[in-house]
Amino acid sequence: CKVRLYHFRVVLKNTTKLCSTKSIVTINGKFPGPTLHVREGDNVNVRLTNHVQYNVTVHWHGVRQLRTGWADGPAYITQCPIQPGHSYLYNFTVTGQRGTLLWHAHISWLRATLHGAIVIFPKKGVPYPFPKPDKEKIIILGDWWKADVEAVVKQAIQTGLAPNISDAHTVNGQTGAVPGCPSPGFTLHVESGKTYLLRIINAALNDELFFKIAGHNITVVEVDSGYTKPFSTDTIFIGPGQTTNALLTTGKSVGKYLIAVSPFMDTVVAVDNVTAIAFLRYKGTLAFSQPVLTTTPAINATPVAENFKDNLRSLNSKKYPANVPLTVDHSLYFTIGVGIDPCATCTNGSKPVGAVNNVSFIMPTTPLLQAHYYNISGVFTEDFPAKPLIPFNYTGNNTAINLQTTNGTRTYRLAFNSTVQLVLQGTTIIAPESHPFHLHGFNFFVVGKGLGNFDPDNDPKKFNLADPVERNTISVPTAGWTAIRFRADNPGVWFLHCHLEVHTTWGLKMAFVVDNGNGPNESLLPPPSDLPKC
Numbered sequence: 001c002k003v004r005l006y007h008f009r010v011v012l013k014n015t016t017k018l019c020s021t022k023s024i025v026t027i028n029g030k031f032p033g034p035t036l037h038v039r040e041g042d043n044v045n046v047r048l049t050n051h052v053q054y055n056v057t058v059h060w061h062g063v064r065q066l067r068t069g070w071a072d073g074p075a076y077i078t079q080c081p082i083q084p085g086h087s088y089l090y091n092f093t094v095t096g097q098r099g100t101l102l103w104h105a106h107i108s109w110l111r112a113t114l115h116g117a118i119v120i121f122p123k124k125g126v127p128y129p130f131p132k133p134d135k136e137k138i139i140i141l142g143d144w145w146k147a148d149v150e151a152v153v154k155q156a157i158q159t160g161l162a163p164n165i166s167d168a169h170t171v172n173g174q175t176g177a178v179p180g181c182p183s184p185g186f187t188l189h190v191e192s193g194k195t196y197l198l199r200i201i202n203a204a205l206n207d208e209l210f211f212k213i214a215g216h217n218i219t220v221v222e223v224d225s226g227y228t229k230p231f232s233t234d235t236i237f238i239g240p241g242q243t244t245n246a247l248l249t250t251g252k253s254v255g256k257y258l259i260a261v262s263p264f265m266d267t268v269v270a271v272d273n274v275t276a277i278a279f280l281r282y283k284g285t286l287a288f289s290q291p292v293l294t295t296t297p298a299i300n301a302t303p304v305a306e307n308f309k310d311n312l313r314s315l316n317s318k319k320y321p322a323n324v325p326l327t328v329d330h331s332l333y334f335t336i337g338v339g340i341d342p343c344a345t346c347t348n349g350s351k352p353v354g355a356v357n358n359v360s361f362i363m364p365t366t367p368l369l370q371a372h373y374y375n376i377s378g379v380f381t382e383d384f385p386a387k388p389l390i391p392f393n394y395t396g397n398n399t400a401i402n403l404q405t406t407n408g409t410r411t412y413r414l415a416f417n418s419t420v421q422l423v424l425q426g427t428t429i430i431a432p433e434s435h436p437f438h439l440h441g442f443n444f445f446v447v448g449k450g451l452g453n454f455d456p457d458n459d460p461k462k463f464n465l466a467d468p469v470e471r472n473t474i475s476v477p478t479a480g481w482t483a484i485r486f487r488a489d490n491p492g493v494w495f496l497h498c499h500l501e502v503h504t505t506w507g508l509k510m511a512f513v514v515d516n517g518n519g520p521n522e523s524l525l526p527p528p529s530d531l532p533k534c
């Protein structure tokens with residue numbers, strides 16, 4: 001195992017897209033940011049120095065951070081922000097995972113431009129459990145605002161209105177052409193008769209996406225740093241924070257093909273419906289030749305999204321078994337949704353709130369992990385409800401009452417090494433949307449999903465406990481539920497939230513506290529000496 005050293009300098013950079021120029025926050029002047037290349041088992045040292053006027057933190061999305069919660073990154077959950085002029089060394093080891101993940105800023109909406117890929121190769125001498133690709137390519141999907149993104153979210157919070165939607169989607173930082181503004185779009189260069197491993201990442205703030213290459217099927221082999229049973233598809237469904245590795249085998253002749261990326265929203269509210277355009281171009285094909293075209297699924301193509309999720313299974317081989325918890329110590333049922341609350345300080349008189357079990361999460365001003373480790377009282381409570389405060393039922397006429405929320409910095413405590421079953425029930429009361437939910441510190445198994453109310457008597461009988469897909473972010477369907485299981489084998493404080501940044505802002509989040517364990521091998525490591533102060 002090696003130590004991988006990186007220096008992330010947070011700097012501003014003037015960038016032109018959609019024929020307009022603005023200054024964006026970047027790592028080392030790059031958008032998307034630099035890729036981390038590591039091997040399973042490596043120690044990663046990223047020194048972050050902040051040269052901008054914003055507070056910054058970075059999260060290594062999907063890295064388990066076993067015993068190193070101090071390096072996880074979400075502001076005020078595990079650390080104080082790194083203030084202008086300050087620096088922090090993110091020090092962690094990548095244990096028991098390999099594949100593709102992403103890193104991104106985890107404060108305000110800075111991840112719009114502060115994100116990049118994490119490529120984790122298997123240990124030296126360990127092959128992939130699929131045919132060795134000739135080449136590997138990273139594809140990062142994102143979204144782009146012509147306006148300053150921090151101003152967009154600030155205005156939304158002040159007015160109590162939904163934030164402006166993005167102006168375009170991006171593929172590796174490039175938009176396609178829009179009316180009045182030509183743009184070549186990103187080109188993926190390939191040769192005929194070869195196999196490529198595509199490492200596809202959705203780093204967008206607010207959109208779940210479809211991804212499709214004209215004239216080619218691709219074979220999914222890994223999601224969220226866990227191998228899957230290979231399956232062939234023409235369309236990938238990918239939520240913010242999720243990653244998908246897929247094999248692309250090129251044809252025998254040359255050609256140019258459209259790569260299309262478009263949003264998914266099953267009930268169309270305000271969404272950036274611009275399709276991002278990129279191209280797959282074979283060597284020997286002229287840049288200006290006409291591409292083979294394709295269309296992505298309709299914006300509300302729920303069956304396509306659900307079908308893609310149904311096809312995902314853990315590889316569950318002898319070498320990579322799916323260790324699904326078969327017993328459950330903590331059985332939790334969380335409703336997730338967005339409602340409207342009165343707001344005296346908003347110009348709009350009311351504001352949207354996101355709530356889990358009717359509790360909208362208030363960000364603390366002392367990081368939860370610090371409060372937990374040093375036993376600082378008054379920062380958070382441990383009374384997060386195991387089930388909704390107000391009983392939820394689609395068929396009952398209780399919309400008004402279900403919209404009521406309370407708020408607080410409430411956490412739920414899990415015993416170290418206990419097993420957890422968590423049913424996430426989308427309430428879909430006023431904003432029918434699916435919610436890509438992300439859990440820090442763990443991978444979880446997606447053991448079941450369905451539409452309507454979760455039925456605690458019958459649905460668990462149908463759970464897949466053999467080869468459910470293992471991931472860190474799952475899209476909970478509109479008007480439906482998803483059940484996950486994990487083992488609480490990682491001491492610390494772990495954020496659970498919707499990865500649509502707009503919903504995180506509105507409070508659709510909570511945190512788990514996992515006991516410190518008993519022995520030195522089960523306890524959280526002490527905080528590093530350069531841990532930022534608030």
Ligand code: C2O
Pocket residue numbers: 059061074104106241438440495497499
């Ligand atoms: Cu990728 Cu808490 O986030």
